[in-house]
Amino acid sequence: MLDKTDTEAQQREAFLRDVLAGLSKSQQKTLPARWLYDERGSELFEEITQAPEYYPTRTETGILQDNAGAIAALFGPEAVILEYGAGAGIKTEIVLEALDRPSLYVPIDISGDFLAASAERIRERFAELVVEPVTADFTQEFDLPGDLPEAGRRGGFFPGSTIGNLDRAEALIFLKRMRRHVGEGGVAVVGCDLKKDVAILTAAYDDAGGVTAAFDLNILTRINRELGADIAVESFAHEARWNAATSAVEMHLVAQEPVTFSIDGRAFSMTAGETIHTENSRKYDVKGLTALVEEAGWSLDEVWTDEDKLFAVMGLKAR
Ligand code: AVJ
Numbered sequence: 277m278l279d280k281t282d283t284e285a286q287q288r289e290a291f292l293r294d295v296l297a298g299l300s301k302s303q304q305k306t307l308p309a310r311w312l313y314d315e316r317g318s319e320l321f322e323e324i325t326q327a328p329e330y331y332p333t334r335t336e337t338g339i340l341q342d343n344a345g346a347i348a349a350l351f352g353p354e355a356v357i358l359e360y361g362a363g364a365g366i367k368t369e370i371v372l373e374a375l376d377r378p379s380l381y382v383p384i385d386i387s388g389d390f391l392a393a394s395a396e397r398i399r400e401r402f403a404e405l406v407v408e409p410v411t412a413d414f415t416q417e418f419d420l421p422g423d424l425p426e427a428g429r430r431g432g433f434f435p436g437s438t439i440g441n442l443d444r445a446e447a448l449i450f451l452k453r454m455r456r457h458v459g460e461g462g463v464a465v466v467g468c469d470l471k472k473d474v475a476i477l478t479a480a481y482d483d484a485g486g487v488t489a490a491f492d493l494n495i496l497t498r499i500n501r502e503l504g505a506d507i508a509v510e511s512f513a514h515e516a517r518w519n520a521a522t523s524a525v526e527m528h529l530v531a532q533e534p535v536t537f538s539i540d541g542r543a544f545s546m547t548a549g550e551t552i553h554t555e556n557s558r559k560y561d562v563k564g565l566t567a568l569v570e571e572a573g574w575s576l577d578e579v580w581t582d583e584d585k586l587f588a589v590m591g592l593k594a595r
């Protein structure tokens with residue numbers, strides 16, 4: 277067993293490795309998006325979901341609410357629900373509330389503390405429900421507990437358009453793994469943001485209140501604090517860019533002037549206008565989603581969407 281200090285030291289090592297590798301690139305510098313979510317980053321993301329320009333969270337929540345009955349029918353009675361990511365709060369509650377006597381809820385998340393807290397919240401809210409959290413990085417290979425109940429179907433739940441943070445190959449690997457987890461007769465409900473007017477997309481990732489900018493810039497503050505670096509955060513500005521070739525909104529931190537800094541004794545320099553690419557948020561259309569899920573062993577049984585076709589919640593069946 278690893279104790280907490282070991283885990284933290286390993287975290288720091290992994291963070292340092294990713295930061296050094298990403299910022300050493302001579303072409304486009306990058307940082308993996310997962311490091312955006314320290315405590316402050318998670319708080320800021322919560323705030324983003326409240327920003328008027330950020331439509332995905334409230335739109336998906338509305339779709340789940342409006343179609344809770346159909347979603348519950350897809351999962352069927354006595355289902356085993358596997359949620360990829362620790363309890364998405366209200367969205368999870370909408371689905372669990374609608375289900376017919378679910379036999380088990382399995383939230384899966386890399387952060388053990390966060391997972392425990394959200395599992396506890398679900399147990400309090402649904403006294404009858406058996407909750408069995410699994411600590412795992414769902415972007416990596418992992419197995420489920422061997423003793424899952426066999427009464428109803430197994431159903432994956434992957435809301436939030438987190439699938440959009442993966443590139444196409446990674447999304448395929450994820451969908452195939454989830455297909456393996458649910459087995460024959462299994463189902464899934466997956467939320468995905470849709471392609472739309474570029475101005476709406478870029479505004480969602482660069483809100484006028486500056487919350488997304490603060491979220492993006494926070495990764496530099498985190499590098500300074502956790503890795504003892506000396507990056508002048510105020511020399512950078514947040515930018516949201518549409519990349520038509522990859523169909524993704526990209527977040528970038530743009531150096532406003534020539535900058536130099538050091539991390540772990542290594543010197544870095546950037547020219548004015550040079551950027552660090554911090555996140556991809558891919559957008560799909562229904563045609564692209566159909567091809568993607570079919571290639572991964574699913575059939576797209578239903579697509580629930582909002583009036584303005586901003587966001588899609590897919591009902592998938594194992595093929
Ligand atoms: C939680 C990863 C789905 O990509 O829309 C929001 C993260 N980044 N604003 C997204 C995010 C900037 C969000 N995901």
